[in-house]
Amino acid sequence: MADAALKASHFYILLALSVEDRHGLAIARDVQALSDGRVRLWPATLYGSLEELRDRRWIEELSEHPADESERRRYYRLTRAGRHALAAEAEHMSHVARLARSRVRPRSGEAR
Template identity: 55%
Template sequence: MNSQVPMKTNWLYILLSLAAGPRHGSAIQDDARTLSEGAVRLWPATLYGSLEELLRLGWIEELQEHERPVGNSGRERFYRLTTGGRQTLEAECVRLEAVARKARARLSGLEVRA
């Protein structure tokens, strides 16, 4: 299993955002907030620090200028998930599903006390 799993919450939401396709920073911020129903807010320092870490790990990559969507301002940096990033995200999803199954099983066996 990957040494970074379980992963940081902000990394999880960044990777989930990029799983839907390339995005720039503010779109990732908005997507993370939506996906987490407002629970995760990626402030600029957290977002860009996390993006640098994910780039270093090889889980994401920056789009080259010629790959960026037409009509962008040219100032935005766009990122996409790499194959390794997708595999790591999938491993984290499997881990989270197992935790949720165990939690449901445990909770269904608990007695309700007044």
């Protein structure tokens, strides 16, 4: 799957899972924190994205749940392919960012 750009929701979910395995609610909280509150994943978007990412085999559901959490929560783990996709996306984004910076001249007095 070599999409030009990853959906923002997918990117943030992968990012949240890159640190540790989490369940959906924790992903939503983490994404909100990662993005300084700018990105909020709403339920249907979040779980819809999780389904899609799983279909792409970028994430997988943990078969064993950590003991302390209630049973019904599904935990997800980033797969090797997912980690790869995340890295590729980050590379792509930094490339785009470089391109943008070179075109948009910073205003005078503003640090580069």
